[in-house]
Amino acid sequence: xxxxxxxxxxxxxxxxxxxxxxxxxxxxxxxxxxxxxxxxxxxxxxxxxxxxxxxxxxxxxxxxxxxxxxxxxxxxxxxxxxxxxxxxxxxxxxxxxxxxxxxxxxxxxxxxxxxxxxxxxxxxxxxxxxxxxxxxxxxxxx
Amino acid sequence: xxxxxxxxxxxxxxxxxxxxxxxxxxxxxxxxxxxxxxxxxxxxxxxxxxxxxxxxxxxxxxxxxxxxxxxxxxxxxxxxxxxxxxxxxxxxxxxxxxxxxxxxxxxxxxxxxxxxxxxxxxxxxxxxxxxxxxxxxxxxxxxxxxxxxxxxxxxxxxxxxxxxxxxxxxxxxxxxxxxxxxxxxxxxxxxxxxxxxxxxxxxxxxxxxxxxxxxxxxxxxxxxxxxxxxxxxxxxxxxxxxxxxxxxxxxxxxxxxxxxxxxxxxxxxxxxxxxxxxxxxxxxxxxxxxxxxxxxxxxxxxxxxxxxxxxxxxxxxxxxxxxxxxxxxxxxxxxxxxxxxxxxxxxxxxxxxxxxxxxxxxxxxxxxxxxxxxxxxxxxxxxxxxxxxxxxxxxxxxxxxxxxxxxxxxxxxxxxxxxxxxxxxxxxxxxxxxxxxxxxxxxxxxxxxxxxxxxxxxxxxxxxxxxxxxxxxxxxxxxxxxxxxxxxxxxxxxxxxxxxxxxxxxxxxxxxxxxxxxxxxxxxxxxxxxxxxxxxxxxxxxxxxxxxxxxxxxxxxxxxxxxxxxxxxxxxx
Numbered sequence: 001x002x003x004x005x006x007x008x009x010x011x012x013x014x015x016x017x018x019x020x021x022x023x024x025x026x027x028x029x030x031x032x033x034x035x036x037x038x039x040x041x042x043x044x045x046x047x048x049x050x051x052x053x054x055x056x057x058x059x060x061x062x063x064x065x066x067x068x069x070x071x072x073x074x075x076x077x078x079x080x081x082x083x084x085x086x087x088x089x090x091x092x093x094x095x096x097x098x099x100x101x102x103x104x105x106x107x108x109x110x111x112x113x114x115x116x117x118x119x120x121x122x123x124x125x126x127x128x129x130x131x132x133x134x135x136x137x138x139x140x141x142x
Numbered sequence: 143x144x145x146x147x148x149x150x151x152x153x154x155x156x157x158x159x160x161x162x163x164x165x166x167x168x169x170x171x172x173x174x175x176x177x178x179x180x181x182x183x184x185x186x187x188x189x190x191x192x193x194x195x196x197x198x199x200x201x202x203x204x205x206x207x208x209x210x211x212x213x214x215x216x217x218x219x220x221x222x223x224x225x226x227x228x229x230x231x232x233x234x235x236x237x238x239x240x241x242x243x244x245x246x247x248x249x250x251x252x253x254x255x256x257x258x259x260x261x262x263x264x265x266x267x268x269x270x271x272x273x274x275x276x277x278x279x280x281x282x283x284x285x286x287x288x289x290x291x292x293x294x295x296x297x298x299x300x301x302x303x304x305x306x307x308x309x310x311x312x313x314x315x316x317x318x319x320x321x322x323x324x325x326x327x328x329x330x331x332x333x334x335x336x337x338x339x340x341x342x343x344x345x346x347x348x349x350x351x352x353x354x355x356x357x358x359x360x361x362x363x364x365x366x367x368x369x370x371x372x373x374x375x376x377x378x379x380x381x382x383x384x385x386x387x388x389x390x391x392x393x394x395x396x397x398x399x400x401x402x403x404x405x406x407x408x409x410x411x412x413x414x415x416x417x418x419x420x421x422x423x424x425x426x427x428x429x430x431x432x433x434x435x436x437x438x439x440x441x442x443x444x445x446x447x448x449x450x451x452x453x454x455x456x457x458x459x460x461x462x463x464x465x466x467x468x469x470x471x472x473x474x475x476x477x478x479x480x481x482x483x484x485x486x487x488x489x490x491x492x493x494x495x496x497x498x499x500x501x502x503x504x505x506x507x508x509x510x511x512x513x514x515x516x517x518x519x520x521x522x523x524x525x526x527x528x529x530x531x532x533x534x535x536x537x538x539x540x541x542x543x544x545x546x547x548x549x550x551x552x553x554x555x556x557x558x559x560x561x562x563x564x565x566x567x568x569x570x571x572x573x574x575x576x577x578x579x580x581x582x583x584x585x586x587x588x589x590x591x592x593x594x595x596x597x598x599x600x601x602x603x604x605x606x607x608x609x610x611x612x613x614x615x616x617x618x619x620x621x622x623x624x625x626x627x628x629x630x631x632x633x634x635x636x637x638x639x640x641x642x643x644x645x646x647x648x649x650x651x652x653x654x655x656x657x658x659x660x661x662x663x664x665x666x667x668x669x670x671x672x673x674x675x676x677x678x679x680x681x682x683x684x685x686x687x688x689x690x691x692x693x694x695x696x697x698x699x700x701x702x703x704x705x706x707x708x709x710x711x712x713x714x715x
Contacts, residue, residue: 017282017283017285018269018270018272018273018275018282018285019285019289020273020358020359022356022358022398023399023603026600026604027607030604043707044358071283071285071288072284098490117490118490119489119490119491119620121611122607122611123611
């Protein structure tokens with residue numbers, strides 16, 4: 001499939017499970033939109049299956065999961081596996097929220113590419129995404 | 143009580159003239175040499191300009207009248223305190239939040255907390271429970287017992303209530319969407335434990351309208367959510383008159399970045415929706431208002447915004463009850479505040495700094511009047527669920543504020559401060575203007591259904607975060623005095639990973655051994671009551687005693703009411 005040059009980055013933001021804390025994901029959504037990205041929010045109370053399906057169907061480049069309830073050690077690895085199984089293994093999977101440092105290696109090994117914990121600067125997140133996108137487009141062009 | 147303006151005018155004209163002179167002769171030359179460190183100076187959340195100096199002339203500018211605006215403790219408009227003797231006859235009740243794991247895990251932790259000198263407890267449930275699912279529902283995999291206690295059936299509460307009820311006199315149950323199921327379970331569990339309901343205060347939060355506004359733990363569409371909440375309210379007023387059927391957790395609007403004016407106005411408008419629904423059940427305002435006057439209010443790090451918010455809250459409630467509903471009993475005109483330092487001021491970075499923050503905010507709570515009850519979050523909350531050392535420090539912190547600082551030795555010690563009274567009055571006026579706007583759009587349920595509240599909060603969230611990132615607000619450890627390679631030395635509390643599987647096994651085993659036909663019949667009765675508008679508490683009580691599960695009861699109501707699936711545009715993202 002031919003990528004159009006300068007296509008806008010498409011980001012799916014989601015809340016998994018029963019965790020309904022939305023302040024962080026609201027701020028990120030506004031910031032990414034302001035940076036020119038397309039942002040889709042799944043709404044609350046999603047299962048890994050629902051998020052994986054939405055990511056494939058919406059053909060997003062990035063899946064960002066906001067988690068503040070301690071369910072992350074189970075539902076994030078499951079989402080990563082579902083994405084791989086459904087042909088979405090090339091999507092960038094990010095997590096943010098309350099994620100203790102000692103859980104991070106487990107999540108990274110399971111396929112979460114990058115974790116932004118509480119207090120992360122939205123400008124750093126935007127910069128990280130822009131850089132990843134530029135590199136991806138460059139490697140696809142090559 | 144209004145005295146003619148002319149009586150004040152000469153004195154304050156002098157003050158205005160003298161202030162101008164001071165500004166020109168003394169301050170302006172100094173500032174010219176040493177420029178101010180901020181431009182402009184503003185309050186943290188409201189972003190209201192802060193003047194370099196407040197004088198009696200500022201009180202005149204906002205129309206301040208001591209007897210009308212402030213008055214005396216225990217008397218209308220209660221600005222100074224709802225208690226005639228402030229905290230001189232007794233401190234506020236000191237509480238902490240707890241709740242995790244299985245019922246027996248909660249009981250163990252609760253006993254530990256009671257031993258630390260606490261007399262009241264708050265029981266929080268996991269997200270499976272608060273969203274109306276049983277632990278074995280595929281929707282809640284990974285969430286069981288994590289953010290609070292797992293509650294599937296009466297059996298879990300029987301285990302949780304293995305407590306010294308001679309020490310425990312107050313229990314707040316934080317469960318909003320699944321009322322009246324939660325109320326029925328607690329009533330049944332207390333009965334089983336032989337607790338005299340007259341000798342104990344159960345306080346159900348029952349705050350579904352705040353869930354739709356910003357928290358998200360809803361099940362049914364808003365009008366049904368309000369109806370079942372009102373069932374629980376009516377049942378408690380008629381059957382357990384010493385209990386509390388509602389809390390307006392303004393402290394959930396605050397972390398959603400409501401500013402103090404929005405907090406007062408949204409909370410009070412939301413409370414009016416419950417009041418109106420309860421009045422429709424044939425009760426009068428002087429009976430109803432003393433039950434629906436519990437508010438949990440957070441104080442943030444802006445010391446004066448926090449203090450003035452508590453003072454303005456008391457006064458706004460009193461005015462609203464008197465002016466909108468014609469309430470006359472003092473109990474109806476007095477708000478009951480439970481105050482708390484906010485968790486959103488705490489940082490993940492340099493977590494021990496949070497102890498300092500908590501002490502400052504707890505002091506602000508005490509100076510603002512503390513209320514009936516103060517609860518302190520713990521310094522390690524940003525990391526994980528609280529560890530025992532943090533619980534000890536959190537409990538000690540309230541005793542330090544109460545016994546060591548002297549702030550509670552006189553009533554409302556900051557009253558009369560030109561700044562405090564100006565800010566209090568400005569907040570009151572702005573909150574009333576915002577309330578009028580909400581009432582004009584049809585009240586709180588309409589404001590929820592149209593997304594007015596959610597969009598207002600979404601804007602605040604984004605703007606306040608920008609303040610931080612762009613350095614207008616300094617936050618130690620986050621954007622100021624940052625340690626690049628921070629080593630974390632803090633005890634982290636861990637849940638047993640097998641806990642979820644055990645809880646799932648337990649609820650399945652329960653379903654296998656109970657009287658299934660009786661449970662099915664009881665669930666049918668719940669559907670019937672949901673359909674025909676009968677109070678749902680009695681039928682839920684019958685069902686929980688037969689060990690119908692929490693999720694089954696919530697599903698029975700889902701069958702009738704449907705579920706709330708808001709347009710994601712309304713989520714504020």
